[in-house]
Amino acid sequence: MFNPRLVLTAFVAVFIAAACRPEPPPPPPAPTGPTPEELEAKRIADSIASAEAEALRLAAEKARLDRERMERARQLRATLEEMVFFDYDEANIRTDARSRLEAKLEILRDYPSVLMRMEGHADERGTSEYNVALGNERAESVILFLTGYGLDGVRFESVSYGEESPIASGSNEAAWAQNRRVEFVITGGAGDLGR
Amino acid sequence: MRRSTILAGVFLPALSAVAAGGLAAQEEEGTIPGVELGIVLENRYVPPIAVHPFTLSIAGDDALGREIELIIARDLDLSDRFLVRDTLPAEFAGGGVQYALWEQFEVDWLLTGTLEGDTAGDGRILAVELHDVVYGSLHERERFRVPERGSASFRMAVHAVSDAVVGWVTGERGAAATRIVLAMRAFGEERGKELYVVDSDGENLRRLTWDQSIVASPVWSPDGKRIAYTSWKSGVPRIYEFDLETGRDRALIPDGHGHQLTPSYHPDGHTIIFSVIGAEPKGIFTFNIRDGCCLTRLEGGPHQNLSPGYSPDGSSFSFLSSRLGTATPQIYVRPARGGSAELLSPYRFGAGGYFADPDWSPGSSKVAFAGGIKGRRQANRYNILVADVAKGDNRLVQLTREGNNEDPSWAPDDRHIVFKGQRTYGTGVFIVDTATGRTRLLVGNVLAEDPDWSPLLAGNGVGG
Incomplete structure (x- = not known):
């Protein structure tokens, strides 16, 4: 990379220098290399080019780090937001839910500014009012799991929608199993994730 | 804790099987051991009632009168206290109450009504009479204010008439005006x-x-x-x-x-x-x-x-x-x-x-x-x-x-x-x-x- 303006200036300088010479005396020995002026100009151009290359490299590096951080934040966010599921009429933490909660636990320890809302849900079976209570019990049992490992309970809030917000339609076990869940919503500190 | 005895029909195959006032019990897999199940329903006589077409004193009230009759007849049916006779032979329309004829038609109760203008507004006054056909006498009469048709309280006012009729016959007020x-x-x-x-x-x-x-x-x-x-x-x-x-x-x-x-x-x-x-x-x-x-x-x-x-x-x-x-x-x-x-x-x-x-x-x-x-x-x-x-x-x-x-x-x-x-x-x-x-x-x-x-x-x- 070179700066055309600098090169032009150098050419003009050379041209003027040439134009100002008197009638040719016996020609001196032909120049065998660049003039000192040319060398100086090249040195400046090279220095500028390398500084610019370094700046670009640093920018690319920062973009890569940012990308990585965003990707890490995205993964952390996905881990935090991953739902956990429950057995019929139960609010106990299942073993598959336990590993998901432990993954969240680590992140929540690393990022103490992150706040979350646990949203409890029930499948359509059972009466609607009791299902609101059951959904809340599920949300609270998730919070209890996390605070049981020493996390501060004020970081979490719960709300239950009972059977009102299913994610799977249908009156079969496959749909019901999807709907007996706690969803996780990050309510604060999401910007700190990945830092 | 009280020990429960269930006399309900949780797992009975058919309601009709025990609907005649009896008590039936049957156990099936999945019931609570020692708990009996059955259905108990009252085998109460349901008296037939007829709603006579109302007498109209204002020209053009035909549709209004018919609508009020229909609302009341339907309420009496939904009250589950009457068998409502809704197809009346032509000779019963108009004229005074001939108890012998109504008895032949096998109704115990007859509701008649007169729709008049209301001096207090655009509504009507509905004067209803409940006749006891079995005893051949007037059982009860009352005048009700019915607001203008299409007004917000029109249907509720008519439902209240139905509830009063239920009350005259059974002593228990109906629940139509709800x-x-x-x-x-x-x-x-x-x-x-x-x-x-x-x-x-x-x-x-x-x-x-x-x-x-x-x-x-x-x-x-x-x-x-x-x-x-x-x-x-x-x-x-x-x-x-x-x-x-x-x-x-x-x-x-x-x-x-x-x-x-x-x-x-x-x-x-x-x-x-x-x-x-x-x-x-x-x-x-x-x-x-x-x-x-x-x-x-x-x-x-x-x-x-x-x-x-x-x-x-x-x-x-x-x-x-x-x-x-x-x-x-x-x-x-x-x-x-x-x-x-x-x-x-x-x-x-x-x-x-x-x-x-x-x-x-x-x-x-x-x-x-x-x-x-x-x-x-x-x-x-x-x-x-x-x-x-x-x-x-x-x-x-x-x-x-x-x-x-x-x-x-x-x-x-x-x-x-x-x-x-x-x-x-x-x-x-x-x-x-x-x-x-x-x-x-x-x-x-x-x-x-x-x-x-x-x-x-x-x-x-x-x-x-």
Whole structure:
């Protein structure tokens, strides 16, 4: 990379220098290399080019780090937001839910500014009012799991929608199993994730 | 704990098999050992009644007169106290009452009426006479003011005439002049629930709220002018009161008291009893909404306590509690001033059972609830059950036998119950007569929860 303006200036300088010479005396020995002026100009151009290359490299590096951080934040966010599921009429933490909660636990320890809302849900079976209570019990049992490992309970809030917000339609076990869940919503500190 | 004996037909193959007043018991796999099941229905004589075409004194009232006759005849049918003769031979039209002829036509009661102008406005005066055909005499007569047809209170005023007729014959007032409030998915929406009201005869369904949220558990105030309900519109469930006269609502319970569910009015109309979840302390609370004071906790503990509802005199309340296990909620009754909760639903350790949605009838010692005692796999097949707190023998009457049935609520006649039903052909809101077992659809093809039956509304100016 070179700066055309600098090169032009150098050419003009050379041209003027040439134009100002008197009638040719016996020609001196032909120049065998660049003039000192040319060398100086090249040195400046090279220095500028390398500084610019370094700046670009640093920018690319920062973009890569940012990308990585965003990707890490995205993964952390996905881990935090991953739902956990429950057995019929139960609010106990299942073993598959336990590993998901432990993954969240680590992140929540690393990022103490992150706040979350646990949203409890029930499948359509059972009466609607009791299902609101059951959904809340599920949300609270998730919070209890996390605070049981020493996390501060004020970081979490719960709300239950009972059977009102299913994610799977249908009156079969496959749909019901999807709907007996706690969803996780990050309510604060999401910007700190990945830092 | 009381030992329960269920004399209801939870698992009987057919209602008709035992509908003749007998008591039948049958056990099937999945029932509670030692608990008997059967259906007990009254084998009461249902008197036939005819509604004679009204005499009109104002020209052009033909359509109005016919409409009023039809509303009344339908109300009498829906009251489940009469066999309504709706096809009358031509020779009976007009003229005075000839008891011998009506007797030949096998009616016990005859309703006649005269529609006159009302000097007080554009409405009419309906003078009705109830004739006792068997004794050949006039039984009762009364004049009723009927507002202008198409006015908000027209149908309610006619329903009140029907209720009076029921009262003359049975001594028990009918429940036609009432409405039912529902938490229902709005038409055209894919999520959420809004408050709707519908007249007791299924007419006049209209929307009350536009919360764009979820509402649940609406209940009428004792004066029929307000509706308390739960809404998620603030993000978490809280209790609001909708004023039917102004169309406005307000949060009833001060903020900072957790998530509030399942409100119900004390018979005095000033106190709300409700549940708190998602905060400590949780449980069942009361709050004086007239004075805005005196939050009091009546029930607590780590388990769920939901759906409280007062007895008619306010001295006791029924509620749901999961103290015996998350998967086996049960119905309890306890004194409002303090004392221990007594189990009302049938329970035996290890047998499962899921009982919810208790509703204490407004004028009797009967509590309706939904539930079943089959194992977990057959869950979501609940029936409407009725227990009598006063009898103490925990006899349980079962009122439904197909599909899934939840959310019972008593009519002010202490006889009919409205509930949510799911059938193979769809879901809707049904009404069952606890005396005969007769069931009818109130609103079909809707996603509705938690129907609540109003007190008698005629004459209190509730718009319509």
